[in-house]
Amino acid sequence: MPSLESEIEGIIETFTNNLKQRKFKGSRDLALNSVQLWKKIIGQMKWQNARELMDKIKEIGKDFQETSPSETVIGNMTRRMLKIVRDEYAMLQKGKQEDSDLQESLQKILTADEVDVDYSKNIPLLKPAIMEHIGEFLTELESSEIDISAQALEHIHANEIIMTIGYSKTVFAFLKTAAKDRAFQVIVAECAPFYHGHKLAADLAEAQISTTLIPDSAIFAMMARVNKVIIGTHSVMANGGLKAVCGTHTLALAAKHYSVPFVVCAPMFKLCPEYVCSLDQDGFNQFASPEEVLSNDEGMLVSRVNVYNPIFDYVPPELVTLFISNTGGNAPSYIYRLLSELYHSLDVQL
């Protein structure tokens, strides 16, 4: 049935196109959209068994990742889909045994052989089970922001001074929830050259939170009076390090210097099973147009000066005090464990 195939191709093409046009607002939007896309693809695609399905998911997922290599969320969602297929398959094969899998001891993990399970059996119940699981996952994604901000009162206390940088929807929701019951102050670093901090400051002020906007250069000077740094992140790497907006490393170092707790709000879908090698900082980063830094009009300057405009910073895990995810607070050293629950070790390399 070529029409079905071309229909799927059409959905995929629209998605990659939207991705290129940057139509998704924030990573949660992207995660939701890609899971919905996967739901459509898995639902409409023809496959005989789990092996075939997983191969196809890998193939398409690779393509998505290539289209937008810096969006780790896409890769995460692909891995998540593979994990769901694996779980459901194992569940249907062995009944309820899967639950015990989560309580595997360290020794068991170490000694377990890496041989992949035989996924070639045709199980008719697999498809509805997978669809149901994806549905559950979608609701988890949708509520992730609310789940995180529900923990706000545990972290923000009365009359505290909170510092943040740039614009993160999660952080905004987090602060807004806390402001319902507590009075506190927020200092926002403007995050040049994109100045997303301006928008956050405006939004916070509108939500009746006392807000101060500072330039990035004043971060260190202001840190002495700050009680807590709360930021969002683009993604959390496998070692607990952050891939966050440019300027975050400065903020983290200043916080470390004054021993200010450095709290990161990161929903589970931002956890990425990849590591950053210090040599590959440029590959990991993304460079945008230098336009924001130096206007292209500037005649002679443009041809004589090299301008770089990196989007991300890598923050090493030792600078992070706590991650707040939709399932609760976690230390950076615990990320590896969360990852092993979220993704299957064989799917790390797509």
Next chain:
Amino acid sequence: MSKAVKSGTAKPGSEVVKQEDVIVAILIADSFSIRFAPVTDLKPKALLPLVNRPMIDYALESLLLSGVQKTFVYCVAHADQIRLYLRESKWMRSASPMSIEVISQSSDDCRSLGDSLRDIDGKSLIRGDFILMSADVISNVQLIPILEEHREKRKTDKGIVMTHIFKKSFLGHRSRSAEEELVLAINPTNGRILNYQQSKNLKKLSFPLEMFKEHGLVDLRYDLVDTHISICSPVVLPLFSDNFDYQTWGDFVRGILINEEILNNTIYCHQLEGSYAARVSNISMYDAVSKDIIQRWTFPLVPDLNRSEETPRHTLSRHNVYKQPGVTLGKESVLEVDVVVGENSEIGEQTYVTQSVIGKRCKIGNNVRISNAYIWDDVIIEDECCIEVALIADGVCLKKGVQLGHGCVLGPGVKLAPGTKIPANTRLMASPPKSENEFEISDEEEENLPAPVSADSIGYVYHRPIEEDSDVESLVDELWGLEIEDDTESEEDDEDEADNDEDEDHEEDLEVGDLPEDMNARSFYNEVLESLQRGYEEKIKGDNLVLEINSSKYAYNVTMKEVNMLVIKAMLSLPSVMTKKGGSGTNDDWAALRPILQHFLPVLRNYLKNNQSMLDSLEALEEYGVNNPKFAKITCKVLHYLYGEDVLHEEAILEWHANPPNDPSAMTTIRKIVEPFITWLEEAEEESSDESD
């Protein structure tokens, strides 16, 4: 707004509304110029690689990113290749969110932008507003908001026919194309274009007073660059059809502005804020745009985000070095800054590459230096070559130790033998040039087939067919890569005045000896002498020599007057240089000189075009005669010969004779010798004037 009568040509709004949901673009995949020749002889410009990706891909990608839903690609030259490329590419797949239709037309029927738009109008494909763009435009502009703006403006101004997009870039910006300097008069309150003038090599511009009277507030802008993207109302096409003299966009704008009172049509300007757009109109712009892409001004159209099925992504590393998979780097090779290396290319040991693009499957040897060069696919460069500021097309092979001068362009398939040195600003192609385009070739020259640049090489010098009024334009892109680009240009423009002013200053220097004291001029003289000697011995064609002399001229920065004088002196001294002895003072001298002059007639004709240059050469002749008394005897013969060959005109000779010589001693020697010739000339003139009476 002016209160002129409304015309029927403006389309009623209702029809436009129907089309509003589909956003249509016309992509003109031909630039109707030969700026890139000889590279474009076999391949359309739209498919030339720009940072390892065909140019048309950038244009289509930017339309797609803007949200355009239907694109008509209009191709003329090599239309079949473009059609084939698009059919194979991802653009034509059914799932693509932008549908593409290719329209092709033979180049006989379509020679300009105007012709192509008339053709499109004839096919009546378009009924709504559309985006008109050239396929060699690279931009990351979001076009939809501008289209909305265009539609919004129509609510207040029914006569709006076009919103043209300009980008601000100050003087000295690399993406300012010297060919397209323009001055724009804009009404700053609504962005309406009131006057449009191309300012290249103009010293004065005039504006109608009514413009200021009518609008009160007028912005005169020199800092805008044409992006060649416009949002057009459907009425643009019939306007082109109605006016057959509209060939280019400039014609159209001027026509609209002149007929403004009658037709009430208006053109608006949109100035880009924070986004990039530029057109690869010539080779210097190719250089500038490539650099902009590498330095990521065109984000997201950058090598590490562009990918298709055939070409994998480039990976980006420090200092804007992009590499595709499969690149091999030799020991101690350096990719310094702003370098792109294509798939499966090999770079040898201790090779140094900076600010360059290297295509796919290239093989580059050891100890090669490449800077500011654009090397396309499948190029082989052997050890110890040196390439600075050059464009090297597909499949070129440079053997060991080849050196390319600044601004060389090597067409596809050129092969250069070991040790070949190519002078600056040379364009080479793999097959001998067809001579039919050139009208200056005499019969005997046509028989000699043009020789390759060196033995065992496949490479012939390409000559641009001579166009009217194209002197300055061709100059501009031939000067690609020279650091002093701007200075030399202005010098060229001011040449005539400068010559007159400098006469007094330079004369003293020149008089002192046979050779000018000025170091630059002396080096230039030596170089010219060498070129001429080689040219005579190897029977090199005159045009190639002119090219060589011109490049020396730029290298040593000598004035046109000095060139004229020194070329003559070098020619005259050639016999004595070649035989290593002075003249004998007999008729043998003339016997030796005559074939030399005959060989160099094309060179002389090239330089001695006007009265002033002839006077310069006569002055040189005189000086040479004063300093070489033995030569003086044959001066008369030389004069006669040059007069006979129509190199020197009668008026110039008489004028020279009428003016007192710079060196008083010439009065007794040279002037005396030429006396019979002058009297003969004068008599001949009297006779002819008698006859006419």
